[in-house]
Amino acid sequence: MNSNDGRKIKLADLRNQVVGIDTTIPLLDGSKRRYVFLDNAASTPTFRSVLKCIEEFLPWYSGVHRGMGFKAVVATNVYDQTHRIAGEFVGADLQRNVVLFGKNTTESVNLLARRFNFATDDVVISTMMEHHSNDLPWRKYCKVIHVGIMEDGGVDLSVLKSELQKHKGKVKLVAVSGASNVTGICNPIHEIAEWAHEVGAKIFVDAAQLAPHRPIDVLSNDDPRHIDFLAYSAHKIYAPFGIGVLVGPIEFFAKGDPDFVGGGTVSYVGLDDVEWASPPQKDEAGSPNVVGAVALAEALTILNAVGMETITEHETQLLEYAISRMKNLPGIRIYGPTENLGRKVGVIPFTVGGMDHALVATILSMEGGIGVRNGNFCAQVYMRKLLNVSPEEEKMKRAARCDNPILPGMVRASFGCYNNEEDVDMFIEMLDRIVRKQFRGTYAIDPITGMYSMNGYTVDASAHFRFFDPHKPTTTGEEVA
Numbered sequence: 166m167n168s169n170d171g172r173k174i175k176l177a178d179l180r181n182q183v184v185g186i187d188t189t190i191p192l193l194d195g196s197k198r199r200y201v202f203l204d205n206a207a208s209t210p211t212f213r214s215v216l217k218c219i220e221e222f223l224p225w226y227s228g229v230h231r232g233m234g235f236k237a238v239v240a241t242n243v244y245d246q247t248h249r250i251a252g253e254f255v256g257a258d259l260q261r262n263v264v265l266f267g268k269n270t271t272e273s274v275n276l277l278a279r280r281f282n283f284a285t286d287d288v289v290i291s292t293m294m295e296h297h298s299n300d301l302p303w304r305k306y307c308k309v310i311h312v313g314i315m316e317d318g319g320v321d322l323s324v325l326k327s328e329l330q331k332h333k334g335k336v337k338l339v340a341v342s343g344a345s346n347v348t349g350i351c352n353p354i355h356e357i358a359e360w361a362h363e364v365g366a367k368i369f370v371d372a373a374q375l376a377p378h379r380p381i382d383v384l385s386n387d388d389p390r391h392i393d394f395l396a397y398s399a400h401k402i403y404a405p406f407g408i409g410v411l412v413g414p415i416e417f418f419a420k421g422d423p424d425f426v427g428g429g430t431v432s433y434v435g436l437d438d439v440e441w442a443s444p445p446q447k448d449e450a451g452s453p454n455v456v457g458a459v460a461l462a463e464a465l466t467i468l469n470a471v472g473m474e475t476i477t478e479h480e481t482q483l484l485e486y487a488i489s490r491m492k493n494l495p496g497i498r499i500y501g502p503t504e505n506l507g508r509k510v511g512v513i514p515f516t517v518g519g520m521d522h523a524l525v526a527t528i529l530s531m532e533g534g535i536g537v538r539n540g541n542f543c544a545q546v547y548m549r550k551l552l553n554v555s556p557e558e559e560k561m562k563r564a565a566r567c568d569n570p571i572l573p574g575m576v577r578a579s580f581g582c583y584n585n586e587e588d589v590d591m592f593i594e595m596l597d598r599i600v601r602k603q604f605r606g607t608y609a610i611d612p613i614t615g616m617y618s619m620n621g622y623t624v625d626a627s628a629h630f631r632f633f634d635p636h637k638p639t640t641t642g643e644e645v646a
């Protein structure tokens with residue numbers, strides 16, 4: 166398995182690669198429509214060749230790093246190669262760095278935060294732009310300084326630089342997102358790396374939103390602009406089978422005890438002592454997710470075959486097209502940059518004047534067949550900054566439940582490499598009806614959950630897939646065998 170195995174795949178082929186691209190769904194008026202998925206920042210669909218690759222691999226499936234059977238040897242080799250492919254995808258020198266597989270970016274950040282072995286007065290410099298997953302794990306172990314953001318939603322880099330100088334000696338790490346899951350803004354990670362290294366700190370890049378959209382090169386470990394640690398998730402990069410990637414120096418992970426201990430993590434166990442295995446085995450406790458790793462490697466191979474630069478160019482054009490059309494709609498407010506869009510990935514956060522974000526998302530779904538996300542996108546600090554929520558309002562809203570969509574929020578449309586202008590047109594057409602109040606339904610809010618419903622329209626999951634409660638009557642009245 167090679168990360169560029171000679172296949173020639175064109176950008177235009179990617180759309181046909183998407184499992185479920187032609188799925189039709191029922192709308193409020195009873196008609197059916199092709200579902201337009203614009204929530205790729207949450208999770209992407211699967212590539213067909215990923216499914217095919219899994220099918221091809223499954224006859225060879227076996228436990229890895231455990232058995233001597235023929236299949237165990239093949240599967241172990243394949244699993245090791247998937248680590249290589251995941252590391253090479255971000256330019257890691259695998260003589261000096263290791264790839265650890267967990268289940269997602271969140272798990273990777275938690276693992277890294279624990280393994281850093283911080284003293285309580287050590288400092289991590291992060292930003293107010295971060296996803297909760299690149300904020301809360303650091304807060305557990307040390308002092309976190311959150312660098313603020315500027316008017317356009319970007320991180321205040323001059324403050325970041327001065328905080329690094331101010332905390333020289335104490336600051337161990339800068340933890341920053343490669344691209345924001347709210348505004349899509351890309352941070353200048355190599356510049357930040359250089360500043361961090363100047364004061365003896367390391368850098369961690371949360372690449373959950375960067376990896377699917379931009380070529381990444383962590384550079385040589387000796388380069389002052391090198392990215393020391395980086396994480397990304399397979400479910401955001403067309404292989405949603407439960408793998409998260411963490412890349413970092415072998416010597417870092419060779420030191421200290423792993424978080425999870427047990428099978429696979431050791432080379433020797435006595436009654437009173439233990440010798441840990443070498444990374445990555447040391448930090449991949451228990452039987453690993455081999456199938457998920459194969460899926461990820463195939464998805465990355467497809468993206469490599471198309472070329473990440475090509476994908477970036479396409480997504481930027483799509484973003485420009487979408488934003489130019491949204492600008493013509495009255496009452497829409499887009500947050501973050503709306504010009505020079507090369508500096509952000511394809512994520513558009515917006516509100517519609519006078520309308521609750523949850524209502525807008527519900528109408529887009531029920532009447533337009535458009536899948537978006539609304540709420541605070543697990544970035545509450547950033548959200549409140551962007552929305553200019555006053556401390557009083559913040560206090561008031563705090564009384565509400567944490568996941569309550571009544572909390573200040575936005576609607577987010579986000580693109581994948583397979584989306585096209587037709588998807589954008591369908592989204593704009595429905596948004597246009599919303600801003601002109603030409604939607605059909607009368608929606609009611611549930612004051613507890615903050616979710617909207619519309620009499621006569623329910624999503625009956627049991628009509629679309631087979632796992633459901635046999636004691637609950639189905640709408641079709643079908644008997645369950």
Ligand SMILES: Cc1ncc(COP(=O)(O)O)c(C=O)c1O
Nearest residue numbers: 269270271296298346373374398
């Ligand atoms: C920027 C960013 N970081 C981290 C995460 C967490 O990723 P995961 O859910 O795969 O752990 C997300 C998920 O949306 C994200 O957008």
